[in-house]
Amino acid sequence: MFDAVRNNQRIVQIFLGLITLPFAFWGVDSYVRNSGAGSDVASVGDTKITVPQFDAALRERQDQMRQALGQNFRPEMLNTPDARLSVLNGMIDQRLLLIESSKNRLVTTDEALRDVIAKIPALQDDGKFSMEKYERVLRAQGMSQPQFEAKLRQDLTMRQLMGTVGDSAFVARAQADTVTNLQLEERQFNEFRFPAEQFLDKVKLAADAAQKYYDENKAQFEIAEQVKAEFLILSQDAIQSQATVSDAEVKSWYESHKDKYQQAEERRASHILIMAKSEGEKAAAKAKAEDVLKEVRKAPAKFAEFAKQYSQDPGSAKSGGDLGYFGRGSMVKAFEDTVFKQKEGEISDVLESEFGYHIIKLTGIKPGKVRSLDEVRADIESDLKRQTATRKFAEAAEAFNNMVYEQSDSLQPAAEKFKLKIQQSGWLKKNPDPREAAALGPFANEKILGALFSEDSIKGKRNTEAYEIAQNTLLAARVLEHVPASTKPFESVRTDIEKLLKLREAASLAQAAGEARLEELRKGGDDKLAWSASKQASRMAPRDLSPVAVRALFKADTQKLPAYVGASAGNGYAIYKIVKVGMPEKLDEARRQALRNEYTRILAQEELSAYVNALRARTKIDINTAVLESRESR
Structure with a gap:
């Protein structure tokens, strides 16, 4: 059981399979009031959702949508009352779950937190946790380690409650089979x-x-007003691709940050676990462990065979108790302290932990070392270029915006100064429908289209101002051709x-x-x-x-x-x-099970939705509509 707990299977399952909260538009008329929240966006029970918290959540939702939609993302998607209310309702639901988690004294231990972080693929190097990558990713996100870990701890605690509620949805096999059979019939x-x-x-x-149809449906025969434009895109990625880093800079960074490239010592161990599920079982479990230890001492070369025979850890017993290589911070303290004191090949005395009684054999040692400059050169160059690009983009963005505005009769000066290529669009409609807008790429943005169809752009032949079309990406455009709206005869x-x-x-x-x-x-x-x-x-x-x-x-x-x-x-x-x-002649049991699971998931989601609604019903919630309507996504 120890290996299974070390791998934190339950928490991983919650991350992978947990029902997502339905952050759709709730029936919140009964909750919306203009009093009670003061200058905050909302109050939930005795807690407040502040303006900075709401703005941060709005930006986070914006970033999520930007990543999901790519070039089809438009910042103004969240600049509507309904969209902002959706974000706020999500925050209220999370706050309610956190309050309830606290009441139920749910916590996330340091060990569980470390284990989850260590399993995030983006923070791994060759399948192992990398502190260097961890710090680099956090820097890129503009977060400190304490901020991220506090946020993750809170999220894990909340998800414990969500998982418990979701798991309470019971579906009888006969009921699930009935629904499944209907789908497969x-x-x-x-x-x-x-x-x-x-x-x-x-x-x-x-x-x-x-003629009558034509007169009654003239809108169908309208030719929308259209423009063709030339445009420039200034992005941090483009600046980064132009950035150069000298060998001296790379070497200087490496020498001053060698601690970041320190690979800690790792050790490999095997163990035999005799579990003690209650206080009353401890004495018997310890006695059994002592007896097993005596056999192991007599034939230490057969440790793997004894582990397969006696160990009650389902995660490692079948592999002879092997736990693989691990560093400090991966195991419970008592176990870890013992392993890092042992000599290779040494077998420990019986060790007690919260999981039971262990007999540990140290089977390998990987000494700590500092990664060489050649090993980390590419990462350092990438980091330095990114830092340079981040700094230069902040400076260039303002200069770019000023230039396309002040020299509004042409995009050429800005193109030359920032080494950008002037591009041309196809024909753009003034008010495209959603499907047409999705195919417009960088022009799938109401503000840009509005600017292009303005009198200033069409009659004045001026550049538009620079608009943000994605994170750290600006676009400025200029009308080349214009076709007025008309109706087909x-x-x-x-x-x-x-x-x-x-x-x-x-x-x-x-x-x-x-x-x-x-x-x-x-x-x-x-x-x-x-x-x-x-x-x-x-x-x-x-x-x-x-x-x-x-x-x-x-x-x-x-x-x-x-x-x-x-x-x-x-x-x-x-x-x-x-x-x-x-029914199908050949019933794929895996498919049938997948349908049963999907049905269970739907019921669990309904259970969770009902639970959150119940929390809302018994909690005083005030939404400050004046403050909410005044916020715009940044």
Whole structure:
């Protein structure tokens, strides 16, 4: 059990599989008041959510969205009342859980904290924790070690409570199997379609139908105002790519920071653990450990065999008790102190820890050493370039903004000064829909588009100011071409409108014909349709069926087969003849278990949501709407 605890399986599971809090918009009308929070953003019970705390959370959410959306991210996404309220509700939920964790005296020990940090991949070098990387990552995030560890400790403590609540969601196997079977159930069917095209010759449009449609839907035929622009992007990454670092600078840094490149001594050990689950078991466990030690002393070369036979640590017993190499801070103190006093090959006396009684054999020693300059040169160069770029970008950003503003008739001066390439955009619409905006790359930003379509840019031919499009990334643009908004003339779209109206009417006729034939089949009429080859689908694997068709197929009463159902299908209508209902011939147990787990996860999330709602209901919460609405993401 000791190795399993050392690896902190439970906490790792919580990190990987814990239900995420549903930070959607809660029904908070009953909580929102303009009094009680003072100058703070909100109060939760006796605690406050301050303006700096809220601003920090807003920036953190902004950074998360920037990383997730990349070039599609726009800073103004969080500059709305609903978005800010969503962030605040997340903070309130976290605060409620922290208060409840404190009431339940939940804590995260130093050992658990160290173990979690050591397992973060970004802080590892060749699979092992690297203090150098740890410090470098924190510097890049602008955080001190105490700040990060305090935040992580708080998060781990809160997640203990969340995990406990989530684990309380019990799902009976029969219940889970019922839901799983519904997802896996397959229905075999044939299909017959009534395509709209077959009814086109029956459609007669009124003489003024196309004109009437055009007059009533002119917005569909508008050509949006558009511009084509040239632009410059100034980024910290670009400055970093231009930065150079001399060998003397690298060597100087290395000599003055050698302590950062010290690799601590590591030791490898094997152990035999006899567990004592309660005070009453201690005496018997210790006596057994003493007996095992006597056998080990007689045949020390068989330590691995004795570990496989006697050790109760499921994580290491099967490997002969081997715990691998580890440094100081990885084990509980009593165990660690013993290991680092032993000589290689030495076997300890019986040692007591919080997990039981250990017999330890030291099997290897890796002496501490200082990594050579050649080993760390690339990291040092990267760090120094990053530091230089961070400093230079702060200086360059202001100068860049001033230059594109003061020399507003051209981007060329700024391009030459900052060694940037002037780029050109495609045609940009004034008010693109969300899908179009997502494809605009650096121009997926309302402020930039607003600036480009301003009178200053179009008529004055001036540069826009520099806008932040990503962290440490600025863009300034200039209009090259402009096309005013217009409406396509009726004659140019008449044919398209007539085709659309005919197809719509034909689709209605196809549906009417299909529904009439479906009714005949359901009443026992002759089944002489030229059905398609047999197909099958499940809720999990609907094949090429539309959601409407899937709903129709799986809502059908299949007590008596064949059963007939119908649904819209593209530009037409389809009848489905269900001939067989069953389960897959080969049931993948792993897949079935994954579905059970997903169902359990959904119920656990609902359990957690209900728990947080209950905390909200019994806690006085005040939201200062005036302060909240005045904040903008930074």
